[in-house]
Amino acid sequence: MHLRSFLLSFILVPTLSMASASQDDQFPIAGQVHDSHGYVPLTTPKPTLADLLTIESSASIFYSYARELEISSMLSDKDGKVTVFVPTNKAVINMARKPHEEPDNGIEIEMTQEQADRRAKRNVERWVSAHFVPEYPLAFNSESHRTLYQSKKLTFKPISKSNDQDPTWESVTINDGIRILSKKEALNGDLYFIDGTILD
Numbered sequence: 403m404h405l406r407s408f409l410l411s412f413i414l415v416p417t418l419s420m421a422s423a424s425q426d427d428q429f430p431i432a433g434q435v436h437d438s439h440g441y442v443p444l445t446t447p448k449p450t451l452a453d454l455l456t457i458e459s460s461a462s463i464f465y466s467y468a469r470e471l472e473i474s475s476m477l478s479d480k481d482g483k484v485t486v487f488v489p490t491n492k493a494v495i496n497m498a499r500k501p502h503e504e505p506d507n508g509i510e511i512e513m514t515q516e517q518a519d520r521r522a523k524r525n526v527e528r529w530v531s532a533h534f535v536p537e538y539p540l541a542f543n544s545e546s547h548r549t550l551y552q553s554k555k556l557t558f559k560p561i562s563k564s565n566d567q568d569p570t571w572e573s574v575t576i577n578d579g580i581r582i583l584s585k586k587e588a589l590n591g592d593l594y595f596i597d598g599t600i601l602d
Contacts, residue, residue, distance in 0.1 A: 448589040451486060452477035458586075461595060463494045467501055468530045471523075473550065476534065477590075483538035484591040487556075487576070489599045490583070497599060501529040532601035538591050542569045554601055576600070 455465040455477065465488075468474050476484050499505065502522040513521070531550035540547065546555040558574040571582045571594060580598035587593075 448587065450478050450480060450590050451484070451588045451593060454586050454588050454593055455488070458488075458593075458595075460490050461488045463491045464488050464530075464533070467526050471527055471530060473527070473531055473534065480590055482590055485535040485538050485540045485594070486591065487533045487535070487582075487594050487596050487600060489533070489596055493596065493598050497602060499602065502526050529599075529601050533599075540592065542571055542574045549600065551601065556600065 452469075452474070455461060455468075458465070468477065476482055477486070494501070502525050504521060504525065528551055532554040534550040535547050535556060536550060537547060542558045544558070546557050548555050556576055558569065558576060560569050561573050561575060571585055575581055576596065576598075577600070578598075580596050580600070583595045583597055585592060585594050
């Protein structure tokens, strides 16, 4: 009997110790968060404006222009806030003069390729910056809102009379009748997709 008791104690004590260790001495796996109630999944922050534009196929033309400029850093800056009005591809295609082109004043100017490239970039910078508003969140009131292109401002006109409520993006048009089609919220601002362009 004494031998059997001794053998049982020899087997059970290490087993119980291992079971206790498996519960009390566990370490969380890297990347996991635990609290008193158990496992808590890590949360993913909102995407940036750049993230949203990267996957938005309906506005790829605007983004292809914007990301070649220094202003594009505002789209990925997680500490900044900006509102961007983004023309759809259809709106850009329907422009009489493309963003990089010079106004047609009937005068031909001879220039080198380098000069032409500089002018094209300047035209694109002007056009893209007219769609950036350094305000967040943006109030759709009757006041004018300046864009990053200093000579261009935005005004909002209610589509119809509201019930003494502040107008929202769904109930206004921009400048000469441009309509806002949809909105997407990002970590560093808002995107409003529009059916026209702020600067022709």
